[in-house]
Amino acid sequence: MRFWRQSIWITIAVLALSGAGAATLTTPHKLVLTGSSTIAPLAVELGRRFESLHPGVRVDVQTGGSSRGINDTRKGVADIGMVSRAMKADEQDLQAFTIALDGVGIIIHASNPVTSLTPQQIADIYTGKIANWQELGGKNARITVVNKAEGRSTLELFLTYFQLKNSDIKPHIVIGDNQQGIKTLAGNSHAVGYVSIGTAEYGAQRGVPIKLLPMDGIAASVANVRNGSYPLSRPLNLVTRMTPTGLVKQFLDFARTEQAHDLVEAQYFVPISID
Amino acid sequence: MYKQIGVTGKPNHLLRDQMIRLLIYLMVLCVSGVFLWILLDLIHGGGALLSWDFLTDVPRDAGRAGGIGSILISTLLVLLIALLVALPVGWATAMLLAEFIPAMSLLGRWVRYSLQVLAGVPSIVFGLFGYAFFSIYLGMGFSILSGGLTLACMLLPILVSTAEAGLRAVPESYRLSAAALGMSRTATLFHLLLPVAAPAWAAGLLLGIGRAAAETAALMFTSGYVDRMPESLLDSGRVLALHIFDLSMNVPGGDAPAYASALVLIILLLVINLIAMQLIHFWQRRKLNTE
DSSP: OHHHHHHHHHHHHHHHHHHHHHHHHOOSOEEEEEEOTTTHHHHHHHHHHHHHHSTTOEEEEEESOHHHHHHHHHHTSOSEEEESSOOOGGGTTSEEEEEEEEEEEEEEETTOOOOOOOHHHHHHHHHTSOOBGGGGTSOSOBOEEEEEOTTOHHHHHHHHHHTOOGGGOOOSEEEOSHHHHHHHHHTOTTEEEEEEHHHHHHHHHTTOSEEEEOBTTBOOOHHHHHTTOOSSEEEEEEEESSOOOHHHHHHHHHHTSHHHHHHHHHTTOEEOOOO | OHHHHHGGGSHHHHHHHHHHHHHHHHHHHHHHHHHHHHHHHHHHHHGGGOSHHHHHSOEEGGGTEEOOHHHHHHHHHHHHHHHHHHHHHHHHHHHIIIIISOTTSHHHHHHHHHHHHHHTSOHHHHHHHHIIIIIIISOOOSOHHHHHHHHHHHHHHHHHHHHHHHHHTSOHHHHHHHHHTTOOHHHHIIIIIHHHHHHHHHHHHHHHHHHHHTOOHHHHTTTOSOOSOOOSTTSOOOOHHHHHHHHHHTSTTOHHHHHHHHHHHHHHHHHHHHHHHHHHHHHHHHHHHHO
Protein backbone atom coordinates (compact mmCIF):
# COMPACT_ATOMS: atom_id res chain seq x y z
CA MET A 1 0.00 0.00 0.00
CA ARG A 2 2.85 2.35 0.77
CA PHE A 3 3.93 2.33 -2.85
CA TRP A 4 0.48 3.39 -4.05
CA ARG A 5 0.19 6.13 -1.49
CA GLN A 6 3.61 7.45 -2.48
CA SER A 7 2.84 7.43 -6.16
CA ILE A 8 -0.43 9.26 -5.60
CA TRP A 9 1.33 11.96 -3.58
CA ILE A 10 4.04 12.33 -6.18
CA THR A 11 1.38 12.81 -8.86
CA ILE A 12 -0.44 15.41 -6.79
CA ALA A 13 2.84 17.21 -6.14
CA VAL A 14 3.69 17.25 -9.84
CA LEU A 15 0.25 18.61 -10.70
CA ALA A 16 0.44 21.28 -8.00
CA LEU A 17 3.87 22.35 -9.21
CA SER A 18 2.75 22.62 -12.80
CA GLY A 19 -0.32 24.54 -11.64
CA ALA A 20 1.92 26.97 -9.79
CA GLY A 21 4.01 27.17 -12.95
CA ALA A 22 0.90 28.14 -14.89
CA ALA A 23 0.28 31.04 -12.56
CA THR A 24 3.80 32.44 -12.69
CA LEU A 25 4.91 31.69 -16.23
CA THR A 26 1.90 32.77 -18.27
CA THR A 27 3.16 35.60 -20.45
CA PRO A 28 0.91 38.43 -21.55
CA HIS A 29 2.76 38.46 -24.88
CA LYS A 30 1.23 35.51 -26.61
CA LEU A 31 0.28 35.28 -30.28
CA VAL A 32 -2.13 32.56 -31.40
CA LEU A 33 -2.22 31.56 -35.07
CA THR A 34 -4.71 29.00 -36.41
CA GLY A 35 -5.68 27.72 -39.85
CA SER A 36 -4.24 26.15 -42.98
CA SER A 37 -2.20 22.98 -42.49
CA THR A 38 -0.10 24.01 -45.51
CA ILE A 39 1.09 27.17 -43.77
CA ALA A 40 1.32 25.69 -40.25
CA PRO A 41 4.86 24.19 -40.47
CA LEU A 42 6.13 27.50 -41.91
CA ALA A 43 4.33 29.48 -39.21
CA VAL A 44 5.93 27.32 -36.50
CA GLU A 45 9.38 28.12 -37.86
CA LEU A 46 8.54 31.83 -38.26
CA GLY A 47 7.28 31.82 -34.68
CA ARG A 48 10.43 30.17 -33.37
CA ARG A 49 12.65 32.82 -34.94
CA PHE A 50 10.30 35.63 -33.87
CA GLU A 51 10.47 34.34 -30.29
CA SER A 52 14.26 34.41 -30.35
CA LEU A 53 14.19 38.03 -31.61
CA HIS A 54 11.61 39.09 -28.99
CA PRO A 55 12.37 37.38 -25.67
CA GLY A 56 9.29 36.79 -23.52
CA VAL A 57 6.99 36.43 -26.52
CA ARG A 58 5.27 33.14 -27.30
CA VAL A 59 3.87 32.22 -30.70
CA ASP A 60 1.38 29.34 -30.60
CA VAL A 61 0.45 27.78 -33.95
CA GLN A 62 -2.67 25.60 -34.36
CA THR A 63 -3.70 23.77 -37.52
CA GLY A 64 -7.09 22.64 -38.89
CA GLY A 65 -7.58 24.18 -42.33
CA SER A 66 -8.09 27.59 -43.94
CA SER A 67 -11.79 27.81 -43.03
CA ARG A 68 -10.91 27.30 -39.37
CA GLY A 69 -8.38 30.11 -39.66
CA ILE A 70 -11.14 32.41 -40.95
CA ASN A 71 -13.61 31.36 -38.23
CA ASP A 72 -11.17 31.58 -35.32
CA THR A 73 -9.97 35.01 -36.44
CA ARG A 74 -13.54 36.30 -36.71
CA LYS A 75 -14.40 34.93 -33.25
CA GLY A 76 -11.23 36.34 -31.75
CA VAL A 77 -9.94 32.89 -30.69
CA ALA A 78 -6.88 33.52 -32.85
CA ASP A 79 -4.88 36.72 -33.26
CA ILE A 80 -3.87 35.75 -36.77
CA GLY A 81 -5.52 33.29 -39.17
CA MET A 82 -3.65 31.28 -41.81
CA VAL A 83 -5.42 31.02 -45.18
CA SER A 84 -3.72 29.26 -48.09
CA ARG A 85 -5.75 30.86 -50.91
CA ALA A 86 -6.91 34.25 -52.14
CA MET A 87 -9.62 35.86 -50.00
CA LYS A 88 -13.22 35.45 -51.15
CA ALA A 89 -15.77 38.20 -51.69
CA ASP A 90 -17.55 37.49 -48.39
CA GLU A 91 -14.31 37.60 -46.43
CA GLN A 92 -13.59 41.28 -46.96
CA ASP A 93 -14.14 41.94 -43.23
CA LEU A 94 -10.68 40.45 -42.67
CA GLN A 95 -7.37 41.97 -43.64
CA ALA A 96 -5.03 39.70 -45.56
CA PHE A 97 -1.23 39.85 -45.69
CA THR A 98 0.44 37.61 -48.24
CA ILE A 99 3.65 36.06 -46.91
CA ALA A 100 4.45 33.60 -49.70
CA LEU A 101 3.31 32.05 -52.98
CA ASP A 102 2.72 28.41 -53.75
CA GLY A 103 2.02 26.80 -57.12
CA VAL A 104 -0.26 23.86 -57.78
CA GLY A 105 0.99 21.34 -60.32
CA ILE A 106 -0.45 18.29 -62.07
CA ILE A 107 1.55 15.17 -61.23
CA ILE A 108 1.66 11.68 -62.73
CA HIS A 109 3.84 8.62 -62.07
CA ALA A 110 7.41 8.89 -63.43
CA SER A 111 6.98 5.78 -65.58
CA ASN A 112 4.02 7.29 -67.44
CA PRO A 113 5.11 8.22 -71.02
CA VAL A 114 2.68 11.18 -71.22
CA THR A 115 4.65 14.45 -71.14
CA SER A 116 1.95 17.11 -71.26
CA LEU A 117 -1.80 17.57 -70.97
CA THR A 118 -3.90 20.46 -72.26
CA PRO A 119 -6.35 22.14 -69.84
CA GLN A 120 -9.19 20.59 -71.85
CA GLN A 121 -7.69 17.11 -71.46
CA ILE A 122 -7.28 17.61 -67.71
CA ALA A 123 -10.89 18.75 -67.39
CA ASP A 124 -12.02 15.72 -69.44
CA ILE A 125 -10.01 13.33 -67.28
CA TYR A 126 -11.50 14.74 -64.07
CA THR A 127 -15.07 14.64 -65.40
CA GLY A 128 -14.63 11.07 -66.65
CA LYS A 129 -14.82 11.80 -70.39
CA ILE A 130 -11.31 10.44 -70.88
CA ALA A 131 -10.82 7.23 -68.91
CA ASN A 132 -7.79 5.59 -70.54
CA TRP A 133 -4.20 6.79 -70.95
CA GLN A 134 -4.24 5.41 -74.52
CA GLU A 135 -6.45 8.31 -75.63
CA LEU A 136 -3.68 10.66 -74.50
CA GLY A 137 -0.81 8.79 -76.15
CA GLY A 138 0.04 6.65 -73.14
CA LYS A 139 -0.23 2.98 -72.27
CA ASN A 140 -3.48 1.04 -72.42
CA ALA A 141 -4.46 1.51 -68.78
CA ARG A 142 -7.34 3.02 -66.88
CA ILE A 143 -6.70 6.47 -65.42
CA THR A 144 -6.92 6.67 -61.61
CA VAL A 145 -8.26 10.13 -60.79
CA VAL A 146 -6.95 11.53 -57.49
CA ASN A 147 -8.88 14.51 -56.13
CA LYS A 148 -8.52 16.66 -53.02
CA ALA A 149 -11.02 16.56 -50.16
CA GLU A 150 -13.77 19.14 -49.75
CA GLY A 151 -12.60 22.29 -47.98
CA ARG A 152 -9.00 22.10 -49.23
CA SER A 153 -7.71 25.30 -50.77
CA THR A 154 -5.90 23.43 -53.56
CA LEU A 155 -9.24 21.90 -54.58
CA GLU A 156 -10.88 25.32 -54.84
CA LEU A 157 -7.97 26.67 -56.86
CA PHE A 158 -8.03 23.66 -59.19
CA LEU A 159 -11.81 23.88 -59.74
CA THR A 160 -11.69 27.61 -60.46
CA TYR A 161 -8.80 27.32 -62.89
CA PHE A 162 -10.35 24.49 -64.91
CA GLN A 163 -13.90 25.85 -64.47
CA LEU A 164 -15.17 22.61 -62.98
CA LYS A 165 -17.72 21.86 -60.29
CA ASN A 166 -16.71 19.41 -57.57
CA SER A 167 -19.96 17.47 -58.11
CA ASP A 168 -18.93 16.84 -61.76
CA ILE A 169 -15.62 15.30 -60.76
CA LYS A 170 -15.53 11.53 -60.60
CA PRO A 171 -12.55 10.76 -58.37
CA HIS A 172 -11.27 7.27 -57.54
CA ILE A 173 -9.21 8.47 -54.60
CA VAL A 174 -9.82 11.51 -52.39
CA ILE A 175 -6.81 12.81 -50.46
CA GLY A 176 -6.10 15.46 -47.84
CA ASP A 177 -2.63 16.92 -47.43
CA ASN A 178 -0.03 17.36 -50.19
CA GLN A 179 2.35 14.75 -48.89
CA GLN A 180 -0.45 12.18 -48.95
CA GLY A 181 -0.99 13.06 -52.63
CA ILE A 182 2.67 12.45 -53.41
CA LYS A 183 2.54 9.06 -51.68
CA THR A 184 -0.66 8.07 -53.50
CA LEU A 185 0.80 9.01 -56.89
CA ALA A 186 4.13 7.29 -56.22
CA GLY A 187 2.32 4.05 -55.46
CA ASN A 188 0.02 4.04 -58.49
CA SER A 189 1.58 4.16 -61.96
CA HIS A 190 -1.70 5.06 -63.72
CA ALA A 191 -2.83 7.86 -61.43
CA VAL A 192 -3.10 11.61 -61.99
CA GLY A 193 -3.38 14.22 -59.25
CA TYR A 194 -2.44 17.75 -58.26
CA VAL A 195 -0.38 18.99 -55.31
CA SER A 196 1.73 21.91 -54.15
CA ILE A 197 4.64 22.33 -56.60
CA GLY A 198 7.18 22.83 -53.81
CA THR A 199 6.23 19.52 -52.20
CA ALA A 200 6.32 17.70 -55.54
CA GLU A 201 9.70 19.18 -56.55
CA TYR A 202 11.15 18.20 -53.20
CA GLY A 203 9.95 14.61 -53.64
CA ALA A 204 10.99 14.31 -57.31
CA GLN A 205 14.52 15.55 -56.52
CA ARG A 206 14.84 12.86 -53.86
CA GLY A 207 13.89 9.96 -56.09
CA VAL A 208 10.14 9.68 -55.45
CA PRO A 209 8.79 8.31 -58.80
CA ILE A 210 6.54 11.22 -59.78
CA LYS A 211 6.69 13.82 -62.53
CA LEU A 212 5.28 17.33 -62.74
CA LEU A 213 3.50 18.22 -65.99
CA PRO A 214 3.75 21.69 -67.54
CA MET A 215 0.66 23.90 -67.44
CA ASP A 216 -0.17 25.72 -70.71
CA GLY A 217 3.37 24.94 -71.87
CA ILE A 218 5.00 26.46 -68.79
CA ALA A 219 7.08 24.08 -66.67
CA ALA A 220 5.69 23.54 -63.16
CA SER A 221 8.62 24.67 -61.05
CA VAL A 222 9.20 26.85 -58.01
CA ALA A 223 11.30 29.11 -60.29
CA ASN A 224 8.35 29.77 -62.61
CA VAL A 225 6.02 30.43 -59.68
CA ARG A 226 8.59 32.95 -58.44
CA ASN A 227 8.82 34.85 -61.75
CA GLY A 228 5.05 34.83 -62.08
CA SER A 229 4.87 32.99 -65.41
CA TYR A 230 3.26 29.85 -63.98
CA PRO A 231 -0.53 30.31 -64.19
CA LEU A 232 -1.84 28.14 -61.34
CA SER A 233 -0.54 29.66 -58.13
CA ARG A 234 -2.04 30.83 -54.86
CA PRO A 235 -1.06 33.26 -52.15
CA LEU A 236 -0.40 32.06 -48.60
CA ASN A 237 -2.10 34.65 -46.42
CA LEU A 238 -2.04 35.68 -42.80
CA VAL A 239 -5.32 37.40 -41.89
CA THR A 240 -6.41 39.60 -39.01
CA ARG A 241 -9.77 40.97 -37.90
CA MET A 242 -8.63 44.53 -37.31
CA THR A 243 -5.79 46.68 -38.56
CA PRO A 244 -2.81 45.02 -36.88
CA THR A 245 -1.10 46.82 -34.04
CA GLY A 246 1.62 46.01 -31.55
CA LEU A 247 2.88 42.45 -31.49
CA VAL A 248 0.59 41.28 -34.31
CA LYS A 249 1.91 44.03 -36.57
CA GLN A 250 5.50 43.20 -35.62
CA PHE A 251 4.95 39.55 -36.48
CA LEU A 252 3.27 40.31 -39.81
CA ASP A 253 6.07 42.72 -40.74
CA PHE A 254 8.69 40.18 -39.71
CA ALA A 255 7.05 37.43 -41.78
CA ARG A 256 7.34 39.54 -44.93
CA THR A 257 10.92 40.75 -44.62
CA GLU A 258 14.21 39.35 -45.88
CA GLN A 259 14.77 37.96 -42.38
CA ALA A 260 12.09 35.33 -43.00
CA HIS A 261 12.88 34.41 -46.61
CA ASP A 262 15.15 31.48 -45.84
CA LEU A 263 12.41 30.00 -43.64
CA VAL A 264 9.83 30.35 -46.42
CA GLU A 265 12.21 28.71 -48.90
CA ALA A 266 13.03 25.92 -46.45
CA GLN A 267 9.34 24.91 -46.56
CA TYR A 268 9.46 24.97 -50.43
CA PHE A 269 7.37 28.11 -50.89
CA VAL A 270 8.18 31.29 -52.81
CA PRO A 271 8.87 34.29 -50.56
CA ILE A 272 7.63 37.77 -51.42
CA SER A 273 8.63 41.13 -49.99
CA ILE A 274 6.43 44.02 -48.96
CA ASP A 275 8.69 46.64 -50.51
CA MET B 1 -26.98 -42.10 -29.20
CA TYR B 2 -24.36 -44.49 -27.90
CA LYS B 3 -23.08 -45.13 -31.36
CA GLN B 4 -22.66 -41.47 -32.17
CA ILE B 5 -20.66 -40.78 -29.04
CA GLY B 6 -18.65 -43.93 -29.61
CA VAL B 7 -17.42 -42.91 -33.07
CA THR B 8 -15.72 -39.67 -32.02
CA GLY B 9 -12.37 -41.44 -32.07
CA LYS B 10 -12.68 -42.34 -35.75
CA PRO B 11 -9.87 -41.13 -38.04
CA ASN B 12 -12.01 -38.62 -40.00
CA HIS B 13 -12.93 -36.88 -36.74
CA LEU B 14 -9.31 -36.82 -35.67
CA LEU B 15 -8.46 -35.32 -39.01
CA ARG B 16 -11.12 -32.66 -38.54
CA ASP B 17 -9.76 -31.80 -35.10
CA GLN B 18 -6.28 -31.49 -36.56
CA MET B 19 -7.54 -29.28 -39.38
CA ILE B 20 -9.33 -26.95 -37.00
CA ARG B 21 -6.28 -26.78 -34.79
CA LEU B 22 -4.12 -25.95 -37.77
CA LEU B 23 -6.54 -23.21 -38.86
CA ILE B 24 -6.53 -21.68 -35.39
CA TYR B 25 -2.74 -21.64 -35.34
CA LEU B 26 -2.73 -20.02 -38.78
CA MET B 27 -5.07 -17.27 -37.56
CA VAL B 28 -2.84 -16.63 -34.55
CA LEU B 29 0.15 -16.45 -36.87
CA CYS B 30 -1.70 -13.86 -38.98
CA VAL B 31 -2.41 -11.70 -35.94
CA SER B 32 1.15 -11.70 -34.64
CA GLY B 33 2.41 -11.48 -38.21
CA VAL B 34 0.66 -8.14 -38.69
CA PHE B 35 2.21 -6.78 -35.52
CA LEU B 36 5.67 -8.05 -36.43
CA TRP B 37 5.37 -6.61 -39.93
CA ILE B 38 4.46 -3.18 -38.58
CA LEU B 39 7.27 -3.34 -36.04
CA LEU B 40 9.89 -4.42 -38.61
CA ASP B 41 8.70 -1.73 -41.02
CA LEU B 42 9.02 0.92 -38.32
CA ILE B 43 12.48 -0.30 -37.28
CA HIS B 44 13.56 -0.36 -40.92
CA GLY B 45 12.25 3.17 -41.56
CA GLY B 46 13.16 4.93 -38.35
CA GLY B 47 15.44 2.72 -36.28
CA ALA B 48 18.56 4.52 -37.50
CA LEU B 49 17.27 7.87 -36.19
CA LEU B 50 16.58 6.65 -32.66
CA SER B 51 19.03 8.01 -30.15
CA TRP B 52 19.05 9.70 -26.78
CA ASP B 53 19.25 13.09 -28.52
CA PHE B 54 16.16 12.26 -30.58
CA LEU B 55 14.24 11.48 -27.39
CA THR B 56 15.28 14.66 -25.58
CA ASP B 57 15.72 17.36 -28.25
CA VAL B 58 12.84 19.60 -29.40
CA PRO B 59 11.69 19.35 -33.08
CA ARG B 60 13.44 21.65 -35.56
CA ASP B 61 12.71 22.55 -39.18
CA ALA B 62 9.03 21.47 -38.90
CA GLY B 63 10.09 18.15 -37.36
CA ARG B 64 12.54 17.07 -40.09
CA ALA B 65 15.43 17.64 -37.71
CA GLY B 66 15.81 17.71 -33.96
CA GLY B 67 13.94 15.30 -31.76
CA ILE B 68 10.64 14.69 -29.99
CA GLY B 69 11.47 15.59 -26.38
CA SER B 70 8.74 18.20 -25.99
CA ILE B 71 6.26 15.98 -27.87
CA LEU B 72 6.92 13.07 -25.48
CA ILE B 73 6.41 15.30 -22.42
CA SER B 74 3.13 16.68 -23.84
CA THR B 75 1.92 13.17 -24.65
CA LEU B 76 2.64 11.91 -21.14
CA LEU B 77 0.99 14.96 -19.52
CA VAL B 78 -2.17 14.63 -21.63
CA LEU B 79 -2.30 10.91 -20.83
CA LEU B 80 -1.75 11.54 -17.11
CA ILE B 81 -4.56 14.11 -16.90
CA ALA B 82 -6.94 11.91 -18.87
CA LEU B 83 -6.29 8.94 -16.56
CA LEU B 84 -6.39 10.97 -13.33
CA VAL B 85 -9.83 12.25 -14.28
CA ALA B 86 -11.28 9.20 -16.01
CA LEU B 87 -10.14 6.46 -13.61
CA PRO B 88 -11.93 7.64 -10.43
CA VAL B 89 -15.09 8.60 -12.30
CA GLY B 90 -15.13 5.52 -14.53
CA TRP B 91 -14.28 2.96 -11.87
CA ALA B 92 -16.69 4.45 -9.34
CA THR B 93 -19.44 4.22 -11.97
CA ALA B 94 -18.52 0.59 -12.61
CA MET B 95 -18.72 -0.20 -8.87
CA LEU B 96 -22.12 1.46 -8.68
CA LEU B 97 -23.45 -0.41 -11.71
CA ALA B 98 -22.15 -3.82 -10.69
CA GLU B 99 -22.44 -3.79 -6.89
CA PHE B 100 -24.78 -1.14 -5.55
CA ILE B 101 -27.83 -1.01 -7.80
CA PRO B 102 -29.83 -3.84 -9.42
CA ALA B 103 -28.71 -4.64 -12.95
CA MET B 104 -32.10 -3.83 -14.48
CA SER B 105 -32.88 -0.69 -12.49
CA LEU B 106 -33.87 2.45 -14.38
CA LEU B 107 -30.71 4.32 -13.36
CA GLY B 108 -28.48 1.41 -14.30
CA ARG B 109 -30.07 1.07 -17.72
CA TRP B 110 -29.80 4.81 -18.36
CA VAL B 111 -26.14 5.00 -17.37
CA ARG B 112 -25.30 1.95 -19.46
CA TYR B 113 -27.25 3.28 -22.43
CA SER B 114 -25.51 6.66 -22.37
CA LEU B 115 -22.12 4.96 -22.11
CA GLN B 116 -22.93 2.79 -25.12
CA VAL B 117 -23.84 5.88 -27.12
CA LEU B 118 -20.64 7.56 -25.93
CA ALA B 119 -18.60 4.54 -27.02
CA GLY B 120 -19.94 4.82 -30.56
CA VAL B 121 -19.18 8.52 -31.00
CA PRO B 122 -16.31 9.14 -33.47
CA SER B 123 -13.27 10.79 -31.94
CA ILE B 124 -13.49 13.90 -34.13
CA VAL B 125 -16.84 14.66 -32.47
CA PHE B 126 -15.13 14.48 -29.06
CA GLY B 127 -12.53 16.85 -30.49
CA LEU B 128 -15.16 19.38 -31.56
CA PHE B 129 -16.96 19.01 -28.22
CA GLY B 130 -13.72 19.51 -26.30
CA TYR B 131 -12.87 22.53 -28.44
CA ALA B 132 -16.29 24.12 -27.91
CA PHE B 133 -16.67 23.23 -24.22
CA PHE B 134 -13.25 23.07 -22.55
CA SER B 135 -11.25 25.35 -24.86
CA ILE B 136 -13.81 28.06 -25.63
CA TYR B 137 -16.65 27.90 -23.05
CA LEU B 138 -14.50 27.12 -20.00
CA GLY B 139 -11.73 29.33 -21.36
CA MET B 140 -8.90 26.78 -21.16
CA GLY B 141 -7.79 27.66 -24.68
CA PHE B 142 -5.64 25.23 -26.62
CA SER B 143 -4.05 23.48 -23.70
CA ILE B 144 -2.81 20.16 -22.41
CA LEU B 145 -5.51 20.40 -19.74
CA SER B 146 -8.27 20.77 -22.32
CA GLY B 147 -6.85 17.86 -24.36
CA GLY B 148 -6.56 15.63 -21.28
CA LEU B 149 -10.14 16.31 -20.22
CA THR B 150 -11.42 15.63 -23.76
CA LEU B 151 -9.57 12.31 -23.76
CA ALA B 152 -11.01 11.50 -20.32
CA CYS B 153 -14.54 11.75 -21.79
CA MET B 154 -13.47 9.38 -24.56
CA LEU B 155 -12.02 6.85 -22.14
CA LEU B 156 -15.06 6.60 -19.84
CA PRO B 157 -17.03 4.00 -21.86
CA ILE B 158 -14.04 1.65 -22.17
CA LEU B 159 -13.12 1.93 -18.49
CA VAL B 160 -16.65 1.53 -17.17
CA SER B 161 -17.67 -1.39 -19.36
CA THR B 162 -14.49 -3.44 -18.79
CA ALA B 163 -14.51 -2.80 -15.04
CA GLU B 164 -18.21 -3.63 -14.73
CA ALA B 165 -17.76 -6.84 -16.70
CA GLY B 166 -14.80 -7.73 -14.50
CA LEU B 167 -16.88 -7.32 -11.31
CA ARG B 168 -19.81 -9.26 -12.76
CA ALA B 169 -17.50 -12.15 -13.65
CA VAL B 170 -16.73 -12.71 -9.94
CA PRO B 171 -18.92 -15.67 -8.84
CA GLU B 172 -21.94 -14.77 -6.71
CA SER B 173 -20.80 -17.30 -4.08
CA TYR B 174 -17.89 -15.00 -3.13
CA ARG B 175 -20.31 -12.22 -2.19
CA LEU B 176 -22.56 -14.63 -0.31
CA SER B 177 -19.65 -16.13 1.63
CA ALA B 178 -18.39 -12.66 2.55
CA ALA B 179 -21.86 -11.67 3.73
CA ALA B 180 -22.11 -14.89 5.75
CA LEU B 181 -18.83 -13.98 7.46
CA GLY B 182 -20.29 -10.61 8.41
CA MET B 183 -18.13 -8.51 6.06
CA SER B 184 -19.55 -5.15 5.05
CA ARG B 185 -20.25 -4.49 1.38
CA THR B 186 -17.39 -2.00 1.16
CA ALA B 187 -14.96 -4.41 2.80
CA THR B 188 -16.09 -7.18 0.45
CA LEU B 189 -15.58 -4.89 -2.52
CA PHE B 190 -12.11 -3.68 -1.63
CA HIS B 191 -10.64 -6.82 -0.08
CA LEU B 192 -12.24 -9.52 -2.17
CA LEU B 193 -13.99 -8.42 -5.37
CA LEU B 194 -11.47 -5.83 -6.60
CA PRO B 195 -8.40 -8.09 -6.23
CA VAL B 196 -10.22 -10.91 -8.03
CA ALA B 197 -11.42 -8.59 -10.80
CA ALA B 198 -8.07 -6.77 -11.07
CA PRO B 199 -6.87 -8.43 -14.31
CA ALA B 200 -10.05 -7.37 -16.11
CA TRP B 201 -9.65 -3.83 -14.79
CA ALA B 202 -6.02 -3.80 -15.91
CA ALA B 203 -7.04 -4.94 -19.38
CA GLY B 204 -9.54 -2.09 -19.58
CA LEU B 205 -6.95 0.39 -18.34
CA LEU B 206 -4.46 -0.75 -20.97
CA LEU B 207 -7.07 -0.58 -23.74
CA GLY B 208 -7.82 2.95 -22.59
CA ILE B 209 -4.17 3.99 -22.51
CA GLY B 210 -3.70 2.52 -25.98
CA ARG B 211 -6.66 4.41 -27.36
CA ALA B 212 -5.63 7.64 -25.66
CA ALA B 213 -2.02 7.49 -26.82
CA ALA B 214 -3.09 6.84 -30.41
CA GLU B 215 -5.63 9.66 -30.52
CA THR B 216 -5.12 12.32 -33.21
CA ALA B 217 -8.45 13.82 -34.22
CA ALA B 218 -9.74 14.68 -30.75
CA LEU B 219 -6.48 16.37 -29.79
CA MET B 220 -5.88 18.40 -32.94
CA PHE B 221 -8.51 20.91 -31.78
CA THR B 222 -7.86 20.78 -28.04
CA SER B 223 -4.26 20.22 -26.96
CA GLY B 224 -3.14 21.55 -30.29
CA TYR B 225 -0.15 21.77 -32.57
CA VAL B 226 2.50 23.69 -30.62
CA ASP B 227 5.73 21.66 -30.53
CA ARG B 228 7.50 23.69 -27.84
CA MET B 229 8.35 22.22 -24.43
CA PRO B 230 5.20 22.81 -22.33
CA GLU B 231 5.78 25.06 -19.34
CA SER B 232 2.40 24.55 -17.71
CA LEU B 233 -0.78 22.54 -18.17
CA LEU B 234 -2.38 25.59 -19.78
CA ASP B 235 0.14 25.55 -22.64
CA SER B 236 -0.68 23.94 -25.93
CA GLY B 237 1.34 20.78 -26.55
CA ARG B 238 1.48 18.51 -29.59
CA VAL B 239 1.08 14.78 -28.85
CA LEU B 240 3.01 11.99 -30.55
CA ALA B 241 0.16 10.72 -32.71
CA LEU B 242 -0.52 14.19 -34.11
CA HIS B 243 3.22 14.71 -34.69
CA ILE B 244 3.40 11.45 -36.67
CA PHE B 245 0.32 12.43 -38.70
CA ASP B 246 1.71 15.88 -39.50
CA LEU B 247 5.17 14.57 -40.42
CA SER B 248 3.87 11.89 -42.77
CA MET B 249 1.03 13.83 -44.40
CA ASN B 250 2.03 17.49 -44.29
CA VAL B 251 5.81 17.81 -44.15
CA PRO B 252 7.85 16.90 -47.25
CA GLY B 253 10.86 14.89 -46.10
CA GLY B 254 9.25 14.05 -42.78
CA ASP B 255 9.05 10.29 -43.34
CA ALA B 256 12.14 9.18 -41.40
CA PRO B 257 11.33 11.15 -38.22
CA ALA B 258 7.69 10.00 -38.59
CA TYR B 259 8.84 6.35 -38.59
CA ALA B 260 11.12 6.97 -35.63
CA SER B 261 8.33 8.74 -33.69
CA ALA B 262 5.93 5.88 -34.41
CA LEU B 263 8.54 3.42 -33.16
CA VAL B 264 8.88 5.45 -29.95
CA LEU B 265 5.08 5.43 -29.54
CA ILE B 266 4.94 1.63 -29.89
CA ILE B 267 7.83 1.13 -27.48
CA LEU B 268 6.22 3.56 -25.02
CA LEU B 269 2.96 1.57 -25.13
CA LEU B 270 4.81 -1.72 -24.70
CA VAL B 271 6.66 -0.37 -21.66
CA ILE B 272 3.47 1.04 -20.11
CA ASN B 273 1.73 -2.30 -20.68
CA LEU B 274 4.53 -4.29 -19.08
CA ILE B 275 4.72 -2.00 -16.05
CA ALA B 276 0.94 -1.98 -15.55
CA MET B 277 0.73 -5.79 -15.83
CA GLN B 278 3.52 -6.21 -13.28
CA LEU B 279 1.96 -3.74 -10.84
CA ILE B 280 -1.48 -5.34 -11.04
CA HIS B 281 -0.03 -8.83 -10.68
CA PHE B 282 2.04 -7.73 -7.68
CA TRP B 283 -0.91 -5.97 -6.02
CA GLN B 284 -3.30 -8.86 -6.64
CA ARG B 285 -0.92 -11.40 -5.10
CA ARG B 286 -0.32 -9.28 -2.03
CA LYS B 287 -4.02 -8.65 -1.56
CA LEU B 288 -5.09 -12.24 -2.02
CA ASN B 289 -2.25 -13.99 -0.19
CA THR B 290 -1.76 -11.95 2.95
CA GLU B 291 -5.27 -11.00 3.86
